[in-house]
Amino acid sequence: MANIWNESKECMNRDELTALQSKRLVKLVDKAYHSVDFYRKKMQSLGIEPGDVSGIEDITKLPFTTKNDLRDTYPFGLNAVSQSEIVRVHASSGTTGKATVVTYTRKDIDIWAECVARGMTMAGIGKNDIVQIAYGYGLFTGGLGAHYGAENLGATVVPMSTGNTKKLVTMMVDFGVTAIACTPSYLLHIAETIEEMGLRDQIKLKSAVCGAEPWTENMRLQIERELGIDAHDIYGLSEVMGPGVAMDCRYHKGLHVFEDHFYPEILSPDTLEPVGEGVVGELAFTTLTKEGMPLLRYRTKDLTSIDRSPCECGRTQARISRFKGRTDDMLIIRGVNVFPSQVEAALLEVGETMPHYLMIVDRVNNLDVLEIQVEVEESIFADEIRKLESLTKKITNGIKGALGLAVKVTLVEPKTIERSMGKAKRVIDNRKLD
Numbered sequence: 001m002a003n004i005w006n007e008s009k010e011c012m013n014r015d016e017l018t019a020l021q022s023k024r025l026v027k028l029v030d031k032a033y034h035s036v037d038f039y040r041k042k043m044q045s046l047g048i049e050p051g052d053v054s055g056i057e058d059i060t061k062l063p064f065t066t067k068n069d070l071r072d073t074y075p076f077g078l079n080a081v082s083q084s085e086i087v088r089v090h091a092s093s094g095t096t097g098k099a100t101v102v103t104y105t106r107k108d109i110d111i112w113a114e115c116v117a118r119g120m121t122m123a124g125i126g127k128n129d130i131v132q133i134a135y136g137y138g139l140f141t142g143g144l145g146a147h148y149g150a151e152n153l154g155a156t157v158v159p160m161s162t163g164n165t166k167k168l169v170t171m172m173v174d175f176g177v178t179a180i181a182c183t184p185s186y187l188l189h190i191a192e193t194i195e196e197m198g199l200r201d202q203i204k205l206k207s208a209v210c211g212a213e214p215w216t217e218n219m220r221l222q223i224e225r226e227l228g229i230d231a232h233d234i235y236g237l238s239e240v241m242g243p244g245v246a247m248d249c250r251y252h253k254g255l256h257v258f259e260d261h262f263y264p265e266i267l268s269p270d271t272l273e274p275v276g277e278g279v280v281g282e283l284a285f286t287t288l289t290k291e292g293m294p295l296l297r298y299r300t301k302d303l304t305s306i307d308r309s310p311c312e313c314g315r316t317q318a319r320i321s322r323f324k325g326r327t328d329d330m331l332i333i334r335g336v337n338v339f340p341s342q343v344e345a346a347l348l349e350v351g352e353t354m355p356h357y358l359m360i361v362d363r364v365n366n367l368d369v370l371e372i373q374v375e376v377e378e379s380i381f382a383d384e385i386r387k388l389e390s391l392t393k394k395i396t397n398g399i400k401g402a403l404g405l406a407v408k409v410t411l412v413e414p415k416t417i418e419r420s421m422g423k424a425k426r427v428i429d430n431r432k433l434d
Contacts, residue, residue, distance in 0.1 A: 009260045010315045011117065014308070017317070021263055022055035024288040029053045029062065032294055035080040036072055039063070039296060042324035046196045056263065058332055059286060060274065065298045070239060071102040078293045078317050079103055088372055090238055091139045102141075102238050103292040110146065111289055112241050115258050116149020116234075119247030122256070122313075123207045123232040125179045127154030132172060134182035134190070135212065136422055141242030142212050146181040149244060150313045155179070162186065162421035165193045173202045184210040184231070185424035186220055191226045203227075209234050211243050213423045214323050214341050220252070233322070239298055240285050246320055251312045254319025261289045264318060265297065266306050269327055280305045280324055301327045331361060332426065334366045336405045340426040343372060346402035350395050352380060356417045371408040372399060378414050 012020070019385050030050040032039040042063040043049070049317045070078065079086065087106050087247065090097045104112070125131060132152040135142030143161055149155045157177055160168050162182075169190065171177070187208055194200055195405075205227060212236040225230045234245035235255050245262050246255035257264050265274055266281040275281045283302045287295045303324040325339030328414060332338070340359060347353050354375040374395060380387070388411060397408045418425070 010256065010258070010317055012260075012316060014316065017259060018056055020260055021288060022057075024260075025056050025059060025263065025286065026050075026053060027284070028288055028294055029296070032296060036078055036294075038069065038078055059263065059265070059297065062286075062296045064272070064284065065295050067239065067299075067301075067333065068101055071098040073102040074098050076103065078295070080294055080320065081105060081291055089139075090144075090242065092238055100239055102242075105291040108290055108292050110243075111261060112145060112244060113148040113152040114364060115160060115241070115244035115261060116145055116150040118258060119234050119244050120149055120153055120155075120179075120209060122247050122249040123179065123209050124250070125150070125153060125155060125207055125209070128180045129153075129207075130156045130158060130175055131179045131181065132158040132160050132168070132175075132177045134160050134162055134168060134180055134186060135243075135304055140422075141238045142181075145236070145242035145244060146209065150179075150181070164199065165190060165421075169193050169203075172205065173199055176204050178204050179207040179209070180205060181209040181234075182217040183212045183420070183423060184223060185213060185225055185355075185420055187231070188219075188226070189419045191223070194227075198382075208232065208412070209247075211235055214325070216341055216345045216348060217252070217322060218407050221354055222348065235320075236252060237300060237302075240287055240295060241290070241299070245285070245422065248319075249311060249313040249315065253311065254307055254321050256311065256315050257306075257318050257320055259317045261287070263288055264306060264320065266304065267299070269303075277307055278305050280321075283320065284328055303327060329427070331359075331370075331429070332333070333361065333370050336403060338370070338403055338405065342402050343426075344401060346399045347374060349402075350398040352376065352391055353395065354414065356419075356424070358417050359427045361427070361429045361431055368431065370405065371410060373410045373412050373417060375414055375417055376411050386421055424432045 003310045033043055033050045040395055048061055052367055085105050086103045086296045088104045091101045133143055133146050137143030147157055147159055150338050206229055208229055208231045210231055220231045233248045234243050236245040246256045246257045263286040268275050269282050280303055281305050282298045296335055304320045306318050306320050308318045325341055330339055331335050355374040360371045392409050392411055399407050
């Protein structure tokens, strides 16, 4: 695979970037209109023709795309090329409904590898590194996305996937692994396993590329302390491409969006109108260069804000802030909006706990009750009752301050909460919410 990464695209001035985005959007809209029935009908229903879009400033004229649209056109109804040009298919698990299918041409795969390679360079990874890929392989985009990106850099790839963590750690030591790509919750589990095996002094790990689930700044700092590495946040979603849509650099002041390929908008959750810089809203993407399954204004449900000022690292592309949650994983408890990321931030702020927790929502006597189970260190759990009660009160007050909601906190022993090899399961909602 040719390495087509071009750093200059990340350092273009805003006028140059806008001109490139406009050129690519015009081409995309024409292709979508003439090659995808779904988009042609959508645009016709709004009275829009390709000629009405002459630049990126006209993007608000275009229709939105949602996950339900992908399900309604399952499996290949959004393809813009013939099946003979499709070289790969990925899909979601379908656990919340019909699977969403995404298709790729050869050029799509090359651009995907380019974007992941860009991200990995932000994490200091290069051709002399040995990169262990501990995302799942298969229909999930994480494993192959990270794999192709690392290969694109010329790095040595260890396609470990998830599963046998002790074997992963053994290979990490034996192969001299210097970088790893996995979910942040799994990386914490790996860190625990390294300590249990007594191999902390033998690992050569220096960098991690973590994604596929939301995590906080405090969690990143904890990972870095426990492993002595630099941890970076990579963002993507299967519908748009996979991992590599955005990535944070060494300054960790937002995730750089690869705007030459993905045009970001931040929308008001109430009106779906674009909001200004620094205002939190729902993130939407238009895929400016995708051939197989291009998307117009895809609503991600992720809540974030955007900053278009140049970064200290020299990159000029827009940065999105660490996610505040999602519009569709938000819990409403007694009229209060609650996101798991808020709970995680409060726990790590309190300290004296481990970053493993479980939110359990029940309805008792028509009243919603939130219990948060929190793992604590072995030494603390074995301590006297008075100290445990004091810690419980401290955590309860910290979470109440963060959420504005009274909760029940239950301290549990280490390893009580089930570990995940993929996305961590943070919420069990036992209510009947029809």
